[in-house]
Amino acid sequence: MNAPTNPALYTGADLRLAAVDMDGTLLDDDKNFPPGMDELLDRMDERGVTFAPASGRQVWTLLDMFPGRPGMTAIGENGAIVMRDGVEVSSSPLDAPTVREAVRLVREATSGPDAIDGGLVMCGKKFAYVERTDDEYVAGVMPYYHRTKRVDDQLDVIDAIESGDLDDAIVKLAVYTPGPVAPLAQATLANFAHSHQYAISGANWADLQVRGVDKGRAVRDLQRFLGVTREQTAVFGDAGNDLSMMSEGDLSFAMANASPDVAEAARFVAPSNNEAGVAQVLRVLLGDDPLVKDRL
Numbered sequence: 001m002n003a004p005t006n007p008a009l010y011t012g013a014d015l016r017l018a019a020v021d022m023d024g025t026l027l028d029d030d031k032n033f034p035p036g037m038d039e040l041l042d043r044m045d046e047r048g049v050t051f052a053p054a055s056g057r058q059v060w061t062l063l064d065m066f067p068g069r070p071g072m073t074a075i076g077e078n079g080a081i082v083m084r085d086g087v088e089v090s091s092s093p094l095d096a097p098t099v100r101e102a103v104r105l106v107r108e109a110t111s112g113p114d115a116i117d118g119g120l121v122m123c124g125k126k127f128a129y130v131e132r133t134d135d136e137y138v139a140g141v142m143p144y145y146h147r148t149k150r151v152d153d154q155l156d157v158i159d160a161i162e163s164g165d166l167d168d169a170i171v172k173l174a175v176y177t178p179g180p181v182a183p184l185a186q187a188t189l190a191n192f193a194h195s196h197q198y199a200i201s202g203a204n205w206a207d208l209q210v211r212g213v214d215k216g217r218a219v220r221d222l223q224r225f226l227g228v229t230r231e232q233t234a235v236f237g238d239a240g241n242d243l244s245m246m247s248e249g250d251l252s253f254a255m256a257n258a259s260p261d262v263a264e265a266a267r268f269v270a271p272s273n274n275e276a277g278v279a280q281v282l283r284v285l286l287g288d289d290p291l292v293k294d295r296l
């Protein structure tokens with residue numbers, strides 16, 4: 001555990017944007033929000049501060065996690081798409097040949113006598129597309145991809161997008177397996193690591209997207225869109241896919257539970273995700289922490 005920073009070192013900042021990772025950062029280990037989250041978001045709205053969850057999740061899933069909040073901003077698919085108030089701020093679609101080859105490799109790896117249990121999620125701007133329809137697999141995918149379509153052939157989806165018959169674009173590819181992801185990832189998406197952004201994103205997940213696309217780039221896109229500076233930006237994270245954000249905000253916070261590389265890259269340390277660390281820090285930055293004067 002990293003020791004949290006004295007709030008006196010970041011009190012009084014001109015906060016205008018907070019980009020916040022979800023798992024291991026905003027959410028506790030049981031996937032619960034910090035107490036009083038709705039009131040905190042209301043306060044941020046009143047102060048003109050944009051709150052932007054930043055996650056590998058589908059952008060629509062992120063918006064569903066914050067219901068009843070018009071104008072919500074979200075950084076989805078590890079930065080491959082940014083939305084604000086239903087409007088696309090930025091996105092980075094993958095090329096069709098890469099997607100087709102990935103479909104072929106995943107089909108090959110998940111069939112035959114040496115089949116690996118798993119499947120491919122084609123992550124579009126509007127929907128995620130899966131071929132596997134068994135309940136166990138879909139149950140593993142749905143918490144992260146609320147808008148999911150089960151299709152007979154993912155290649156047909158690519159053809160329809162290219163022809164203009166389907167209004168969508170694939171911004172990320174993800175392989176999911178109920179077991180350890182490394183064998184499936186190595187047989188499939190890792191083949192594109194020389195030309196694309198490839199990462200193991202969890203015990204059961206690996207992702208592929210356009211090279212150079214990450215949460216940090218998404219934060220820069222959002223800053224330009226909002227007219228917000230680096231000095232007015234706070235970022236919070238705990239894991240490797242949050243590392244790129246740490247250089248995009250002067251108010252960069254690693255969680256107390258963060259990995260060593262994130263802790264080294266951040267300027268400050270927030271209390272852990274299980275201590276509602278993000279909420280604690282945001283209240284200080286907003287000047288709403290009644291205890292902060294005692295710590296100055």
